[in-house]
Amino acid sequence: MLIAEDIRVEFGGIVAVDNAGFKLRPGEILAIIGPNGAGKTSLLNVVSGFYRPRKGRVLFEGHDITHTPPHERAKMGLARTFQHGELFRHMTVVENIMAGLEPWRRYSILDAAFWTPRARRWEEWARERAELVIDLLELHEYRYRIVEGLPPGVQKRVDLARALAQDPKVVLMDEPMAGLSREEKEDLARAIVEVNETRGVSFVLVEHDLEVVMDLCDHVVVMDSGRVIAEGPPHKVANDPRVIEAYVGG
Ligand SMILES: Nc1ncnc2c1ncn2[C@@H]1O[C@H](COP(=O)(O)OP(=O)(O)OP(=O)(O)O)[C@@H](O)[C@H]1O
Ligand SMILES: [Mg+2]
Numbered sequence: 001m002l003i004a005e006d007i008r009v010e011f012g013g014i015v016a017v018d019n020a021g022f023k024l025r026p027g028e029i030l031a032i033i034g035p036n037g038a039g040k041t042s043l044l045n046v047v048s049g050f051y052r053p054r055k056g057r058v059l060f061e062g063h064d065i066t067h068t069p070p071h072e073r074a075k076m077g078l079a080r081t082f083q084h085g086e087l088f089r090h091m092t093v094v095e096n097i098m099a100g101l102e103p104w105r106r107y108s109i110l111d112a113a114f115w116t117p118r119a120r121r122w123e124e125w126a127r128e129r130a131e132l133v134i135d136l137l138e139l140h141e142y143r144y145r146i147v148e149g150l151p152p153g154v155q156k157r158v159d160l161a162r163a164l165a166q167d168p169k170v171v172l173m174d175e176p177m178a179g180l181s182r183e184e185k186e187d188l189a190r191a192i193v194e195v196n197e198t199r200g201v202s203f204v205l206v207e208h209d210l211e212v213v214m215d216l217c218d219h220v221v222v223m224d225s226g227r228v229i230a231e232g233p234p235h236k237v238a239n240d241p242r243v244i245e246a247y248v249g250g
Contacts (some may be wrong), residue, residue, distance in 0.1 A: 001026045001202060002047070002078070002170055007056035009042045009226075016042040018226035021056065022204070024170065024219075029196055029203045031213045031234075034223035035246055040206040041174055043223070047204070048080040048172050049073045060170075071103040077169035081159040081176060089148040093139055093158050096147055097130040100162035133161040137191050153184025157191065164195060170202045171195075177209045185209070189216055214238065222246065 002024040009017035017039040024030050032040045045051040047058055049070035057066040065073055070080075079100075087096050104126075111119040134143060137157045142150060147158060156176055163171050176192075177185050189212060195201050207213050213220060213234060220237040222230040224246040230237050237243055 001028075001061060002204070003059040004043065004047050005057050005059070007043055007046050007058075008054045009039070009046060009051055010054050015226050017046070017053070019056075020223060020226060020228045022221045022228070022231070024202055024204055027196070027200050027202055028218045029192070029205065029216055030219045030221065031217040032204065032206045032221045032223060033208070033210070033213055034229075037225075038223040038246075039226040040223055044080070044172055044174055044204070044206055048078065074100075074103050074166050074168075077167070078172070079163035079166045079168035079170070080172040080174075081156075081163050082174055087147045087155060087158060087162075090146060092144050092146055093142045093150075093161075094127070094130050094134070094144065096158055097133060097162045097165050098126045100165050101126045101129060103166075129165045129167070130161075133164045136164065136195065137161045151184070152179045153181065153187060156180060156184070156188055160188070160191060164201070168201060170204065172204045174206045175208060176205060177207060177212050185212065192216065210238070 004021040006019050007017050007021050008019060020039065020043055022030060022032065032043065034040055042051060046053045049068060053066065057064055060076060060078055088099060105122055107116065107119045107122055134140060137160060139157060139161060142154055147155060176188055180188065192203060193216065196203060205217065217234055220231060220234050221228055222237055222243050229242045229246060230240045
């Protein structure tokens with residue numbers, strides 16, 4: 001479904017990703033784990049189109065999307081959330097979710113200014129889409145609240161809702177559990193599993209919480225210093241000496 005192949009990312013002299021990649025099968029939840037600075041976010045940014053790799057390619061359902069801009073990837077069914085929840089802090093939950101639908105907007109500034117039928121139709125469609133994911137992620141009570149000041153767990157759910165409103169086939173998530181309480185993690189984990197099972201959405205999660213990884217994921221890719229050092233089913237990877245070495249230094 002999604003393949004990142006021989007990816008290399010450089011920043012000045014630093015090699016952030018060094019010949020790394022992964023293969024995601026349809027319906028799978030895949031985790032990318034590894035110590036700080038391993039290159040996980042950089043690899044994910046290549047897959048979502050925010051970084052251009054020095055080398056390698058990204059294939060989505062057989063199409064080479066290495067040079068496809070992020071909003072075009074979103075339209076193809078590849079959505080993402082962010083490590084540091086890049087929500088519009090002064091907008092409401094609903095507005096944030098609808099903002100994720102911008103790539104589908106079909107009207108001009110003048111349509112909006114004169115509130116033409118074209119603009120109205122988009123607005124109605126986008127609201128409907130937003131309401132569906134508000135239902136799915138149980139965000140009703142926060143619908144018209146400003147995002148700033150909402151609990152971190154709710155903000156993470158809004159970030160996921162924004163991605164899901166795009167009706168994606170694959171969602172890329174960078175550290176969805178970071179900064180969440182135990183209860184918030186359980187809520188978010190349940191939401192991810194539900195979306196995976198009921199809608200068949202596949203996930204690529206960059207995640208530090210190993211308990212979450214072991215519980216949720218079908219396949220784990222372990223990175224260290226830009227490279228993939230191990231991969232496989234969670235229980236196998238957890239007992240791999242190279243993985244233990246990378247995490248606890250032997
Ligand atoms: N925009 C950038 N400019 C320069 N160097 C960068 C940039 N982004 C990442 N790096 C460097 O690339 C390497 C990989 O960083 P990356 O953020 O991909 O790691 P990560 O695995 O996501 O780490 P973390 O677990 O801390 O989020 C690090 O050495 C980092 O300092
Ligand atoms: Mg990161």
